[in-house]
Amino acid sequence: MSRRLLVMDLGRRAYQDVLELQRALCRERLDGRRGEDLLLLVEHEPVVTLGRSTRASSLPLPPAALEARGIPVVEVERGGDVTYHAPGQLVGYPILHLSEHREDLHWYLRGLEGVLIDALHELGVAAGRVAGLTGVWTGGRKIASIGIHVKQWVTYHGFALNVTTDLSGFDVIVPCGIDGVVMTSVAAELGSPERPERPALWDAARDRVVRGFAQGFGFGGTEWLDEDALRGVARSGERG
Amino acid sequence: MTTKVVMEALSPTMEEGRLVEWKKGEGEPVAVGDVLAEVETDKAVMELVARTGGTLLKQVVPAGATVPVSELVALIGEPGESVDNGKPARAQEQGTQPAPGRNQPTSMPPAPEPSPRAASGSAGASGPAVKPTAGQAAPSTPAAAATPAGAAAGRIKASPLARRIAAERGIDLTAVSGSGPEGRVVLRDLEGAAAAETPAGGRSPAASAAPAAAPAAAAAPVAPRIVVPPSDGAPYTDVPLTQLRKTIARRLVQSIGPIPTFYLTTEVDMERAWDAREALKTLGDGPKVSFNDIILKAVASALRQHPACNAWWQDDRIRYWHEIHVSMAVAIEDGLITPVIRHTDRKSLREIAAEAQDLAARARSRRLTPEEYTGGTFSVSNLGMLDIDEFTAVINPPETGILAVGRIVDKPVAHDGQVALRRRMRLTMSCDHRVIDGATGAQFLKTLKAMLENPLVLVW
Numbered sequence: 001m002s003r004r005l006l007v008m009d010l011g012r013r014a015y016q017d018v019l020e021l022q023r024a025l026c027r028e029r030l031d032g033r034r035g036e037d038l039l040l041l042v043e044h045e046p047v048v049t050l051g052r053s054t055r056a057s058s059l060p061l062p063p064a065a066l067e068a069r070g071i072p073v074v075e076v077e078r079g080g081d082v083t084y085h086a087p088g089q090l091v092g093y094p095i096l097h098l099s100e101h102r103e104d105l106h107w108y109l110r111g112l113e114g115v116l117i118d119a120l121h122e123l124g125v126a127a128g129r130v131a132g133l134t135g136v137w138t139g140g141r142k143i144a145s146i147g148i149h150v151k152q153w154v155t156y157h158g159f160a161l162n163v164t165t166d167l168s169g170f171d172v173i174v175p176c177g178i179d180g181v182v183m184t185s186v187a188a189e190l191g192s193p194e195r196p197e198r199p200a201l202w203d204a205a206r207d208r209v210v211r212g213f214a215q216g217f218g219f220g221g222t223e224w225l226d227e228d229a230l231r232g233v234a235r236s237g238e239r240g
Numbered sequence: 241m242t243t244k245v246v247m248e249a250l251s252p253t254m255e256e257g258r259l260v261e262w263k264k265g266e267g268e269p270v271a272v273g274d275v276l277a278e279v280e281t282d283k284a285v286m287e288l289v290a291r292t293g294g295t296l297l298k299q300v301v302p303a304g305a306t307v308p309v310s311e312l313v314a315l316i317g318e319p320g321e322s323v324d325n326g327k328p329a330r331a332q333e334q335g336t337q338p339a340p341g342r343n344q345p346t347s348m349p350p351a352p353e354p355s356p357r358a359a360s361g362s363a364g365a366s367g368p369a370v371k372p373t374a375g376q377a378a379p380s381t382p383a384a385a386a387t388p389a390g391a392a393a394g395r396i397k398a399s400p401l402a403r404r405i406a407a408e409r410g411i412d413l414t415a416v417s418g419s420g421p422e423g424r425v426v427l428r429d430l431e432g433a434a435a436a437e438t439p440a441g442g443r444s445p446a447a448s449a450a451p452a453a454a455p456a457a458a459a460a461p462v463a464p465r466i467v468v469p470p471s472d473g474a475p476y477t478d479v480p481l482t483q484l485r486k487t488i489a490r491r492l493v494q495s496i497g498p499i500p501t502f503y504l505t506t507e508v509d510m511e512r513a514w515d516a517r518e519a520l521k522t523l524g525d526g527p528k529v530s531f532n533d534i535i536l537k538a539v540a541s542a543l544r545q546h547p548a549c550n551a552w553w554q555d556d557r558i559r560y561w562h563e564i565h566v567s568m569a570v571a572i573e574d575g576l577i578t579p580v581i582r583h584t585d586r587k588s589l590r591e592i593a594a595e596a597q598d599l600a601a602r603a604r605s606r607r608l609t610p611e612e613y614t615g616g617t618f619s620v621s622n623l624g625m626l627d628i629d630e631f632t633a634v635i636n637p638p639e640t641g642i643l644a645v646g647r648i649v650d651k652p653v654a655h656d657g658q659v660a661l662r663r664r665m666r667l668t669m670s671c672d673h674r675v676i677d678g679a680t681g682a683q684f685l686k687t688l689k690a691m692l693e694n695p696l697v698l699v700w
Contacts, residue, residue, distance in 0.1 A: 026328060050427065052260045052280050056405045060487065063428045067430060075401050105284045106251035134283040150250075150286040171487045223383040 003100075005219040006038045008208055012087060015047040015074060022156040025095045027219040029154045037100070039213060040093040040158075041206060044085035048073045048173055051147050052082035058082040061172055071172065078157035080134070080147035082173045088164035088185070088206055094213070098153040101217060109134055109146060112159050115216040116144045119161075123201075125189045136161075141184035163187065163205045242317035244293045245276060247307040250286050256308045257281045259288075261400040264296045271315055277303075277313070278400070288313070295319040304404060398425035405430055465546035466680055471562035478557045485558070489674040499553075500673045503632050504681050508692045509655075510648050510663040516695045520589070527593040531567070532622045533664075534647055536592055537698050539620055539692040540564045540584035546684040550617045551675050552638035558675050559638075567616030567636060568596060570603040577603050578636055580616040589698065624648060630666035640672035641681070643688075665692075 010018060018040070022053040028034040048059070048071055058081050059066075084093060098108060113129055116136045120127040120143065127138040136144035144161040170183045186205055214222045231238035247257050258525045260278040264270055270290045277288045297315040301307055304499045396413045398406070406413050411430055418425035469477045481489065492500030513534055543550040543564050552559040564585040567578040579599035581592060602608050621633040624647035633644035646666040653662050667688070671681040691697050 019514055050401050051284050052278065053258075054404070073427070075399050077278070077285055078283075079280045079285040104251040105281065105286060106253050107286060109282055139421075146283050146315050148284045150284060152287065152289060167665060170489075181482070 003216070003219050004036060005214045005222045006036050006225055007222050008040050008225045009206070010040060010042040012043045012045065015044045015072065015085065018042050018044070018093070019074070019076065022093050022095065025177070026151055026154050026156045026220040029095055030152055031099060037217075038095040038220070039210065040095070041210070042091050042093070043087050043089065046071045046084070046086040046169055048082060048084050049078075050082050051078045053080055054082050054084060059173060066172055069172075074155070077149045079149065080145070083145050083147065083160065084170050084173050085160055086165050086169045088162070088166060088202070090161045090163050090202070090209060092161075092209065092213070094155055096155045096217070098150065098155060103153055105150060107147075108140065108150075108155065108195040109148070111216055112146055112148075113144075113208065115212040116159060117162055118128065118212045118216070119205065120144075120186070122208045122212075122215065123184055123186055123190070123205060129236075138184060138189060138207045141182045143184050143186070143189070161186070161205065161209065163202050164199060241296065242315050242321060243294070244312050245288070245314040245316060247279070247292070247312050247313055248288060249309045250281060250284070254281050254309055258306045259301055259303055259313060260285060261303050261403070262299055264290075265285075266296055266299055266318075266485065268613060269319075270294055270296050290316060292316055295321075297321060303400065304407065312694050396425065397423055399427065400509050402427050402430060402532070403430045454575050466677075468547040468560045473577070476552075476561045478554065478559050480557045485674070492673050495645035498639060499635055501635055501670050502673055502681075503631060503668055503670055504678070504685055505668040506685050506689050507668060508665045508667060508689045509653075510665045510692065513692050513695045514648070514663050524591050527597055529589055529593045530596075531624070531648065532620070533589055533593040533596055534646070534695060534698070535622070535692070536566050536568060536581060536620055536687055537587075537589050537595065537641075538695070539618065539643060540566050540587075540693055541698055542591075542684055542688040543618055544585050545687050546680070548680050549641050549671075549684045550678055551640050552617070553640055553672055553675055554638060561617040563617070565615055565617045567613075567619040567639070569619060569633070569642075570600045572604050572606070577608065577613050578616060578619055579603050579608055611668045619643070620645065624665070630668055632668055633670050635670050637672075637673055640675040641671045641684075644668040644670065 010021075017097065022040065025034065025038060025040075029038075048063075048066055050059070059073075066073050070159075094112075096108075098104070102108070110129075113134070113136055117127050117129070120136065120138070125138055125143070127136050127143055130137045134146050135142055136146075144159055146159045148155055148157045150156075162183065164187045165182050165185045167185060167188060187201060190201075210222060252259065252668055257279040258281070260280050262277050263275045270276065271293050274290045274291055275287045276290050276296065279288050281288050294316045295318065297317045299314055300312050307313055329407075338471060397418060397420075398413050398416075399420065403413065404410075405427060406416070406425075409430070416425050416429050417423070419429050420426040470480065471477065487574075489500075510531070513531065517531065517534065543566075547560055547562070549562055550561045552561070563583060565580050565582050566584040567580045569576050569578050579602075581587070581595050582598070584592065587595070599608070599612065603613075616636070616639060619633070619636050619639055619642040621642060622645040623631055627647055629649065630646040631644050633642040634644050644667070646668075648663050648665045649662050651664045652659050653656055653664065654660075655662055667685065669681055669685055671678075
């Protein structure tokens with residue numbers, strides 16, 4: 001059997017819009033309106049999201065202070081503690097039906113880590129896992145975060161890989177609630193400090209993650225959805 | 241007929257899950273496929289789905305509890321059916337398999353055989369196996385206590401996050417007005433709520449139900465304590481700066497200069513230290529012990545108890561020293577120099593006195609070697625002999641703390657219920673705020689004061 005992975009690059013989009021879209025897509029997958037697995041890719045404007053395990057100490061500044069700086073704070077249903085999204089970060093939201101893969105959350109989490117680790121190796125960054133701390137690490141620094149929600153074995157939320165992210169933004173949070181975490185990015189690890197709008201590095205990272213994702217989760221091929229399909233999904237998101 | 245709902249294994253390796261939030265209240269009708277609760281494991285949140293219809297009779301565990309796989313979390317049955325402490329007369333298990341995907345049969349009322357995982361995975365877990373998550377004093381805090389018992393009528397609408405943070409901070413959610421959908425309390429609604437809370441928990445009905453835990457927690461301001469890692473044999477441990485410490489450092493330097501210093505002052509009763517010194521004098525032999533020597537010894541002993549104040553600022557990290565080397569400021573002809581008494585905490589008062597006299601004499605005659613005036617981990621500067629009541633000293637980088645010692649002066653103070661003339665001394669500690677926070681410095685000073693007021697502890 002050769003399943004297809006549908007991929008949509010949403011470009012730079014506000015967090016809340018994509019959150020609603022994910023929820024709508026998950027519902028459509030559950031009630032059968034949608035039959036294929038989907039990987040959404042997006043870059044977010046600066047936003048702080050609070051997962052279900054967020055501790056008070058993970059947010060040194062109160063939400064109002066962050067919002068005064070133009071950084072929205074959103075409470076979401078994914079697992080994990082606080083995280084920060086900003087341009088230059090490759091965010092992926094796989095909408096997968098795990099019943100068609102394996103009904104095993106840890107298999108899925110480790111699989112996501114594996115995809116990112118392989119992609120990072122191809123980009124020249126030696127990365128790995130740290131036992132007990134979901135996410136991807138390099139030299140003791142954290143380069144990618146993972147937090148998911150599963151509704152009757154359909155996944156949403158996902159991963160965030162720092163490619164060219166301005167890391168100073170992480171100062172507003174205690175990433176993942178793990179005190180002492182130093183965040184890093186592909187650009188920082190490779191020593192390319194300049195941050196053009198959407199550099200070749202970003203595209204390279206995106207393509208390697210997509211290819212690795214398709215291979216890692218056993219898809220026979222990928223199909224990139226175009227603007228029309230994108231609009232169709234966006235409309236269904238608004239309806240939901 | 242009552243059906244047990246158990247914590248489901250969402251993966252073969254899952255051992256326990258945290259019940260994040262109840263989605264159905266006690267007494268609410270439940271249909272097959274309804275989401276009963278959210279469960280979190282690792283970094284994944286999954287929904288616990290009803291496999292049988294009826295009424296949610298009982299939430300056996302509170303939101304926030306961590307529950308081993310296959311332990312009971314809820315009971316579903318006929319409305320009005322009686323439950324006895326989560327042990328109904330006849331009950332069927334909902335099953336320990338994960339919630340049905342599309343490939344699985346959706347009806348499975350008769351209890352399946354316990355899966356091997358359930359038998360082996362929770363060995364010995366037959367008792368009430370609910371343990372609150374670390375750091376979350378769930379049962380004792382008002383918010384958490386109100387939740388499970390509240391049933392449908394008294395249920396407070398709040399996001400799981402708001403619920404969790406309220407429990408951490410001891411905020412009574414019934415007193416908070418929600419700004420979320422349908423009046424749901426969300427995180428931002430909690431701002432200001434903590435400040436509005438009366439310290440003794442007076443207006444919280446739930447607080448009186450738990451008199452031991454809540455007021456105690458509220459009355460004693462819990463000063464957070466920096467945990468300094470133990471030595472692995474090296475004389476110090478470098479701790480990379482956290483995001484929080486980096487932000488604190490950057491902002492403080494912007495505010496008041498390269499070493500953002502603040503000052504803490506306390507007044508110490510020196511009567512017993514005076515007596516101790518008089519007693520030491522009568523021994524006659526050896527070096528004369530000065531008050532400064534007693535203070536050096538006490539500082540070293542207090543640093544042993546407060547290693548967070550025995551540290552160097554190293555730009556990208558903090559170096560916490562496991563060895564204590566106290567520098568003492570010595571005025572010399574055209575300036576000052578700070579010779580170091582190495583391993584101050586391991587030396588007796590007599591050794592400290594001898595060494596301090598020798599170092600001070602050689603400092604004045606400029607015969608100190610560089611090794612003798614570098615490498616200190618904390619400083620003491622004393623202007624008491626020059627009749628200074630109190631002053632602030634300048635930190636000697638990369639050290640992060642210095643103690644300024646004023647003169648000992650007779651003062652009328654309240655003592656044992658009367659006004660008495662006592663020998664008093666003022667100490668002011670300068671702290672590098674990038675490393676030492678207010679509470680951290682204050683805890684050190686408190687210990688130092690206690691030691692000087694009861695100098696016998698220095699012998700111990």
